Amino acid sequence: MSERFTPEDVEIWRRDGVRPLVGFFTPDEVAAVRADFVTVFGRQAGAQAGLEKKLEGQLGRFNAAQFKDFDAIPFDCSPALNLIGVHPDLIAFARAALKTDQVHLYQCQAWAKFTGDADYDQPFHCDFGNHTLTVPSEADHLNSVTILCYFTDVSDAHGAMNYVTRPDSARVAGPEGTLDFTPEHQATLQDGLKAMARSSAAPAGSIVPYGIDIYHRGTNMTAPGGVRYAVMVCFKAAGNDAVGYHAWPFHQTKPWRNIFDHATPEQLACFGVQPPGHPFWTEETLRRAQVRYPGWDLSPYRAALAGGTPAP
Numbered sequence: 001m002s003e004r005f006t007p008e009d010v011e012i013w014r015r016d017g018v019r020p021l022v023g024f025f026t027p028d029e030v031a032a033v034r035a036d037f038v039t040v041f042g043r044q045a046g047a048q049a050g051l052e053k054k055l056e057g058q059l060g061r062f063n064a065a066q067f068k069d070f071d072a073i074p075f076d077c078s079p080a081l082n083l084i085g086v087h088p089d090l091i092a093f094a095r096a097a098l099k100t101d102q103v104h105l106y107q108c109q110a111w112a113k114f115t116g117d118a119d120y121d122q123p124f125h126c127d128f129g130n131h132t133l134t135v136p137s138e139a140d141h142l143n144s145v146t147i148l149c150y151f152t153d154v155s156d157a158h159g160a161m162n163y164v165t166r167p168d169s170a171r172v173a174g175p176e177g178t179l180d181f182t183p184e185h186q187a188t189l190q191d192g193l194k195a196m197a198r199s200s201a202a203p204a205g206s207i208v209p210y211g212i213d214i215y216h217r218g219t220n221m222t223a224p225g226g227v228r229y230a231v232m233v234c235f236k237a238a239g240n241d242a243v244g245y246h247a248w249p250f251h252q253t254k255p256w257r258n259i260f261d262h263a264t265p266e267q268l269a270c271f272g273v274q275p276p277g278h279p280f281w282t283e284e285t286l287r288r289a290q291v292r293y294p295g296w297d298l299s300p301y302r303a304a305l306a307g308g309t310p311a312p
């Protein structure tokens with residue numbers, strides 16, 4: 001167990017479907033990730049005024065501009081941003097939440113928002129629609145945990161995600177209510193959820209773990225010059241083929257050396273890389289892997305092969 005959260009935090013996440021944790025990352029970790037956001041996205045400030053194009057009577061709607069600066073790791077930057085999704089304490093939270101030691105990182109995206117770039121207001125929705133082809137399980141560990149990580153101070157004028165806890169939303173609609181976009185249904189759903197909404201506004205370094213069955217919505221950026229740097233991190237139990245998003249090898253043109261050259265075997269295992277001692281590792285696969293990633297320190301894998309260490 002990590003010192004950055006308690007068993008009670010995990011139980012509250014299990015009960016409510018959401019458990020914000022303020023100040024999860026250290027100031028040094030935040031500063032390093034923030035510097036990488038500047039490297040990757042090239043901007044540190046938005047416009048003086050927010051952009052609003054809302055239709056009359058709507059809480060918000062999805063539009064492509066909201067996702068303009070939303071991209072998957074790895075990036076051409078330091079290890080800070082590339083490895084923040086597999087920070088040992090995030091892995092620890094995911095293991096506790098999902099009741100397993102074997103967790104898989106199935107989404108990790110950096111998301112920069114700037115005042116004036118978009119109307120970031122969204123309707124309340126659940127994320128299971130693009131994380132599974134069916135519906136959320138009633139057992140959280142059979143679903144997944146999404147962890148929204150803030151690396152700038154996020155006030156309500158900086159696009160703080162709004163959410164409704166599972167016990168509250170159950171009085172309005174189950175998660176399947178997110179599938180019906182008819183205006184009549186949406187009007188009732190959005191009004192009902194809005195009345196119980198909570199803000200995730202929190203200082204840089206805070207995280208918001210939530211489930212794929214939890215109603216939430218992005219809100220607009222209105223702070224003059226406002227910027228919001230966030231990372232979306234999603235874990236599932238390894239082997240849970242019902243949940244997915246990225247197929248990491250599909251992104252093979254990205255600079256994976258930035259991850260392989262700096263990650264521990266435990267972190268790489270979150271991407272599906274076999275751990276030291278796994279039967280996959282032979283003299284030949286070690287040789288091939290070193291050709292693909294010349295800077296990868298394969299010594300733990302070599303040592304396990306030489307010593308006959310069984311896979312954990």
Ligand SMILES: [Fe+2]
Binds near residue numbers: 126
């Ligand atoms: Fe969402």
